[in-house]
Amino acid sequence: MTLQVVNSPFDEKQTEILNQILPTLTDAQKNWLAGYLAASQGVTNVVPPTPTVETKEPVQTSTRTVTILFGSETGNSQALAEQLSTQLKEINRDVTVSCMDDFKPKKLKEVEDLLIITATHGEGDPPDNAIEFHEFLHGRKAPKLDNVNFSVLSLGDESYEFFCQTGKDFDKRLEELGATRIHPRVDCDVDYEELAEEWAKEVIATLQKDAGATNAPTTTVTPTEQTFSKSNPYTAEVLENIVLSGKGSNKETRHIEISLEGSNFQYEPGDCLAINPKNDPALVAAIIEELKWNPEQTIPINKQGEIRSVQEALTSIFEITRLTKGSLEKASTYFQNEKLQQLVQNSDEVKAYIDGRDLLDLIIDYPPEQLDPTTIMHFMRKIPARQYSISSSYQANPDEVHLTVATVKYQAHGRDRSGVCSGEISDRIKPGDQLNVYVHKNPNFKFPMDEATPVIMIGPGTGVAPFRGYIEEREELELKGKTWLFFGDQHFRTDFLYQVDWQRWIQQGYLTKMDVAFSRDTDEKVYVQHRMQEKAKELFEWLEAGAHLYVCGDEKRMAKDVHDTLISIISQEGNLSEEEAKEYINQLKHEKRYQRDVY
Amino acid sequence: MVNDPKKLDPMEKLKDESRYLRGTIQEGLDDPITAAISEDDTKLLKFHGSYQQDDRDIRDERRKQKLEPAYQFMLRIAIPGGVATPEQWLATDDLAEAYGDNTIKLTTRQAFQLHGILKWNLKDTIKTINKVSMTTIAACGDVNRNVMCNPNPYQSDVHQEVQDWAQAISDHLSPKTGAYHEIWLDQKKVIDSKEEVEPIYGKTYLPRKFKIGIAVPPSNDIDVFSQDIGLIAILENDQLQGFNIVVGGGMGSTHGNTKTYPQLGKIAGYAPKENIVDVTEKIVTIQRDYGNRSDRKNARFKYTIDRYGLDWFKQELAERLGWELTEAKDYKFDHNGDRYGWVKGKNRWHLTLFIENGRVKDEDGYQLRTALREIAHIHTGDFRLTPNQNLVIANATAQKKKKIIEILESYGIQDEKKYSGLRKNSIACVALPTCALAMAESERYLPSLITKVEDILEAEGIKDEEIVIRMSGCPNGCARPALAEVAFIGKAPGKYNMYLGGSFTGDRLNQLYRENIGEEEILAILKELIHDFAQNRLDKEHFGDFVVRNGYVKEVYDGQQFHQEPKGVL
Ligand code: SRM
Ligand SMILES: Cc1cc2nc3c(=O)[nH]c(=O)nc-3n(C[C@H](O)[C@H](O)[C@H](O)COP(=O)(O)OP(=O)(O)OC[C@H]3O[C@@H](n4cnc5c(N)ncnc54)[C@H](O)[C@@H]3O)c2cc1C
Ligand SMILES: Cc1cc2nc3c(=O)[nH]c(=O)nc-3n(C[C@H](O)[C@H](O)[C@H](O)COP(=O)(O)O)c2cc1C
Numbered sequence A: 001m002t003l004q005v006v007n008s009p010f011d012e013k014q015t016e017i018l019n020q021i022l023p024t025l026t027d028a029q030k031n032w033l034a035g036y037l038a039a040s041q042g043v044t045n046v047v048p049p050t051p052t053v054e055t056k057e058p059v060q061t062s063t064r065t066v067t068i069l070f071g072s073e074t075g076n077s078q079a080l081a082e083q084l085s086t087q088l089k090e091i092n093r094d095v096t097v098s099c100m101d102d103f104k105p106k107k108l109k110e111v112e113d114l115l116i117i118t119a120t121h122g123e124g125d126p127p128d129n130a131i132e133f134h135e136f137l138h139g140r141k142a143p144k145l146d147n148v149n150f151s152v153l154s155l156g157d158e159s160y161e162f163f164c165q166t167g168k169d170f171d172k173r174l175e176e177l178g179a180t181r182i183h184p185r186v187d188c189d190v191d192y193e194e195l196a197e198e199w200a201k202e203v204i205a206t207l208q209k210d211a212g213a214t215n216a217p218t219t220t221v222t223p224t225e226q227t228f229s230k231s232n233p234y235t236a237e238v239l240e241n242i243v244l245s246g247k248g249s250n251k252e253t254r255h256i257e258i259s260l261e262g263s264n265f266q267y268e269p270g271d272c273l274a275i276n277p278k279n280d281p282a283l284v285a286a287i288i289e290e291l292k293w294n295p296e297q298t299i300p301i302n303k304q305g306e307i308r309s310v311q312e313a314l315t316s317i318f319e320i321t322r323l324t325k326g327s328l329e330k331a332s333t334y335f336q337n338e339k340l341q342q343l344v345q346n347s348d349e350v351k352a353y354i355d356g357r358d359l360l361d362l363i364i365d366y367p368p369e370q371l372d373p374t375t376i377m378h379f380m381r382k383i384p385a386r387q388y389s390i391s392s393s394y395q396a397n398p399d400e401v402h403l404t405v406a407t408v409k410y411q412a413h414g415r416d417r418s419g420v421c422s423g424e425i426s427d428r429i430k431p432g433d434q435l436n437v438y439v440h441k442n443p444n445f446k447f448p449m450d451e452a453t454p455v456i457m458i459g460p461g462t463g464v465a466p467f468r469g470y471i472e473e474r475e476e477l478e479l480k481g482k483t484w485l486f487f488g489d490q491h492f493r494t495d496f497l498y499q500v501d502w503q504r505w506i507q508q509g510y511l512t513k514m515d516v517a518f519s520r521d522t523d524e525k526v527y528v529q530h531r532m533q534e535k536a537k538e539l540f541e542w543l544e545a546g547a548h549l550y551v552c553g554d555e556k557r558m559a560k561d562v563h564d565t566l567i568s569i570i571s572q573e574g575n576l577s578e579e580e581a582k583e584y585i586n587q588l589k590h591e592k593r594y595q596r597d598v599y
Numbered sequence B: 001m002v003n004d005p006k007k008l009d010p011m012e013k014l015k016d017e018s019r020y021l022r023g024t025i026q027e028g029l030d031d032p033i034t035a036a037i038s039e040d041d042t043k044l045l046k047f048h049g050s051y052q053q054d055d056r057d058i059r060d061e062r063r064k065q066k067l068e069p070a071y072q073f074m075l076r077i078a079i080p081g082g083v084a085t086p087e088q089w090l091a092t093d094d095l096a097e098a099y100g101d102n103t104i105k106l107t108t109r110q111a112f113q114l115h116g117i118l119k120w121n122l123k124d125t126i127k128t129i130n131k132v133s134m135t136t137i138a139a140c141g142d143v144n145r146n147v148m149c150n151p152n153p154y155q156s157d158v159h160q161e162v163q164d165w166a167q168a169i170s171d172h173l174s175p176k177t178g179a180y181h182e183i184w185l186d187q188k189k190v191i192d193s194k195e196e197v198e199p200i201y202g203k204t205y206l207p208r209k210f211k212i213g214i215a216v217p218p219s220n221d222i223d224v225f226s227q228d229i230g231l232i233a234i235l236e237n238d239q240l241q242g243f244n245i246v247v248g249g250g251m252g253s254t255h256g257n258t259k260t261y262p263q264l265g266k267i268a269g270y271a272p273k274e275n276i277v278d279v280t281e282k283i284v285t286i287q288r289d290y291g292n293r294s295d296r297k298n299a300r301f302k303y304t305i306d307r308y309g310l311d312w313f314k315q316e317l318a319e320r321l322g323w324e325l326t327e328a329k330d331y332k333f334d335h336n337g338d339r340y341g342w343v344k345g346k347n348r349w350h351l352t353l354f355i356e357n358g359r360v361k362d363e364d365g366y367q368l369r370t371a372l373r374e375i376a377h378i379h380t381g382d383f384r385l386t387p388n389q390n391l392v393i394a395n396a397t398a399q400k401k402k403k404i405i406e407i408l409e410s411y412g413i414q415d416e417k418k419y420s421g422l423r424k425n426s427i428a429c430v431a432l433p434t435c436a437l438a439m440a441e442s443e444r445y446l447p448s449l450i451t452k453v454e455d456i457l458e459a460e461g462i463k464d465e466e467i468v469i470r471m472s473g474c475p476n477g478c479a480r481p482a483l484a485e486v487a488f489i490g491k492a493p494g495k496y497n498m499y500l501g502g503s504f505t506g507d508r509l510n511q512l513y514r515e516n517i518g519e520e521e522i523l524a525i526l527k528e529l530i531h532d533f534a535q536n537r538l539d540k541e542h543f544g545d546f547v548v549r550n551g552y553v554k555e556v557y558d559g560q561q562f563h564q565e566p567k568g569v570l
């Protein structure tokens, strides 16, 4: 059929041009164009094809195998990868899916269609299970990949400096190695679901160009995990909200018990519970007041045209506590504020400005001209869900989930600020109140459930949470066997989280050993890694005996120090060079005997 | 053998197997997961001078927080006769700040107590105490405790001699086990603790705690009739001759258990001073052999004496000594409280300072602890803890006296004339939040109660009347309440049993007057009594004598009558 002014939204001129090119397009080109147009609406996450990033028509044959490689720590990318593979299987494509580090680099040459889904962690670093592959691909040994078609989906968080860095690395490198980009990379912010779905849809269409219309792909990505998700959370009742920190502590760490009755949620030790938090009503009010908005006015909150009142949108939908480079740039086009437009020209100044500031700061420092609330969906991020390691055992309490939450409160730029989620829990959530939650599986933090495998757990601060869930589960299943916990915090007296639980489990034999480091009780600060070093010999013996080792908690300092300490312990006790020690650790990773859940 | 081996209290087995008080204390100290030690070890630790306690104010809240109780340790520093040097005072004060709760407690037995010491700091604390030649050993436990002695500043020579006897008795009866030095003072281990012997006590020590005190008439400040062995110094023209021997006194009882009662010591006779150490040793061995080891509530020496009788005791003692005590000599007590203010001895000055409930601490406007620290820095004499929880700053030169006065004033330590006669004669035990046995507040409550009673006294125009008032948070009677003219013993939070009728000199027991009453009733009752007293007392008649004469309560001179149907209770 041909387009006519009457059966299309185009004017004469456009209709004419379109009618000229449309018939000349191959299916692949049509598909791509469709995807591109769909994806580029409103959002700018899709990298438009430019001379440098060109996407050629794929080398054709319908028998090509598809390889899906993911890099994932908290499971998002993995879940997406697995969904995608199911969908491709549905249309009889020959698919293999695995995390990057489980993929033998030698096999790369045989790869035909390569789909990469990866997160970025650390500060722009690859996820734990993608580090080696990332290294290999960027190294000299990397093979030419002329025969490979690829596309990259990257998950990330705009609030980090190196947004989706790992995805970008792979996208660039694969092209350098001669592979063919059959679909442009898509970079997703924390609310990745929509974009990821579109990307998958288009990639499938492209791959499937000559598979015939009979077995078209299921267009909607149906989550394979559980039915509740960020977009469809479960409204759960809070049963308990206790401060674990004793009188006189510098910190506030809370123990939350949430009812999951009727949710059919199931979880295993190591899984997380995600919470969709609500912003502080006081902050919301201040912003509305400052902008002289009508809180009752309804505004669209997404492309689907869903609407909410301004009040509700600022409370539950949009992130008002944090500014990102992206959001600032976009905002500048709506604010019509000279100074702001200048600011965004200079990315260093932007970086400096957004640090520790929020939307209220922005509208005070750079007052917008007549800002229309209906535009905010175009420059504001959705509130990302907060994840919390589950600190209870499903076997022990199938209808409950326990969390261990450290309250974030601090002063910045002359204002007291508190974390959205931990602040809400600390200041506003009482037993009987409700929270929107969903279980977030964490396939990369899984524990052995037998008595034979020794288990070493390193979890200072709230990092101890998953280990409480794990030991409780072992108690429930009456699994004895060797377990060893390293815990640390500031003060023995006030910050020994779940002290009586550990004491009980030691007595009953579910916890074999426990070493503690309280950094502020002694003149020289001691941390868990010091305790590990003190026990180097024994720790290495455990590893040699096949122990699994788990690290959970602070990412910036603890995880690194612990990792380095491990290397030194292994080289010291095993008389290995640093290189060999690192190799030893990589081996542990491969065997899934070294797993981390750090944040 | 008086004790059936099959019926022994578990504590006996524990002592027996403790390898002379070692137990597994060391292991307990090394356990990093808990701030406590094992229950058995806490019992042995008492012999080392320390009690495991926890901050009861936050016990419940911590349980909810999944934290163990706020375990901490109380350390008791035994100082015979309560005489300490400025150096020792400063060391104690530093420890209170470094490891304790920033207070020093002067006890009713003239000892120092530090509260709130964490397990990890216990060893350092005990080390430091020993460095300044003080000790905590035998400050608690089934042994002879701190030997009390009247800190008499008036007759310096006699005091020195009596004090020396107190020291001698204390040294002689102190346990000889090496456990203390091994655990706390890094002395190397006795390979085989079998080599050790406790010449006086033996492996199982005494059936119960044992207490000795020396009074110098006319002051009965040490409450000589409350001691297991009370010694009354007998002087002839200002020369110490010897001692009257009083045996079988004690204060403790248990609510609702009439087999337990406070008791007045009985006078058994007189012994010349040079024999006194031997006499006390032999008496201790009698209690060692005849004391009840199957029921700790019935194990104190007072029950042994009441069970076998005074004559049996005299005989038994004579056999062990090889000679008999002679007829007791005359003596006269006229008070058991302290005499405050400055007095001049031989060219030296002594200040008896009122310290409410013996708690040395800083409060805004009243920086007692700081003041005393500064005094300790300049003082060339000594400090003497009194049996009424007060402090004597003794042997100050004339110009040091001036300095001391300046310091006291500059830190707001008011002169005791401002205090009522009631407050000046008050004692309260520690009780909450540290005492594990407390049923009600005591030290933290009595001062405010007294303030309210003072209004009543004021109204009756007898604010300066000296009345002995004592409060204990439970019937153990650490404040020696059974000897007070008015006493309150804790029953439950905010509830007390009220006792009346003790004598002003501490030679008569009081009696239960009202049970389980709160502040309102207490004040109402006292209002009536004090009014009656103010109106109808005889000349110089003391409150305790008045309430007995007027039949408010019966007079009690034998603890076995303590529980007779009290007149007062309806
Ligand atoms: C500190 C002190 C009270 C004070 O405010 O000064 C005190 C405090 C305690 N006494 Fe006492 N007693 C203190 C003098 C007394 C006295 C008075 C005296 O000895 O002149 C008595 C009554 C006389 C007597 O022994 O009969 C006394 C009779 C008790 C008893 C009851 C003994 C009995 O025969 O029933 C106990 C409980 C026990 O021994 O089982 C006890 C137990 C305790 C304990 C250790 C509680 C415990 O066993 O866990 C208390 C510690 C509280 C704390 O937190 O400090 N305390 N205790 C006194 C320390 C004296 C010292 O330096 O050694
Ligand atoms: C897999 C995983 C598991 C987790 N498990 C747990 C857990 O078991 N327990 C737990 O407590 N948390 C856990 N977290 C962290 C948790 O998800 C939240 O990130 C955390 O609670 C903070 O969220 P918030 O909404 O309270 O604070 P936000 O509103 O997200 O604010 C946090 C931000 O505030 C800023 N900030 C914080 N302190 C300061 C300061 N002093 N000065 C300036 N700026 C500051 C920083 O930018 C910080 O990123 C986990 C995270 C992950 C990814
Ligand atoms: C500790 C930590 C560090 C992160 N660092 C970055 C980063 O540097 N850049 C970025 O774009 N995203 C970063 N993210 C966001 C993650 O990439 C994002 O949450 C992603 O959805 C996680 O996917 P996964 O579940 O597959 O690991 C970080 C997340 C965490 C928990």
Ligand code: SF4
Pocket: B429, B430, B431, B432, B435, B436, B437, B438, B439, B442, B472, B473, B474, B475, B476, B477, B478, B479
């Ligand atoms: S009398 Fe009772 S409450 Fe008071 S200190 Fe003694 S044992 Fe504790």
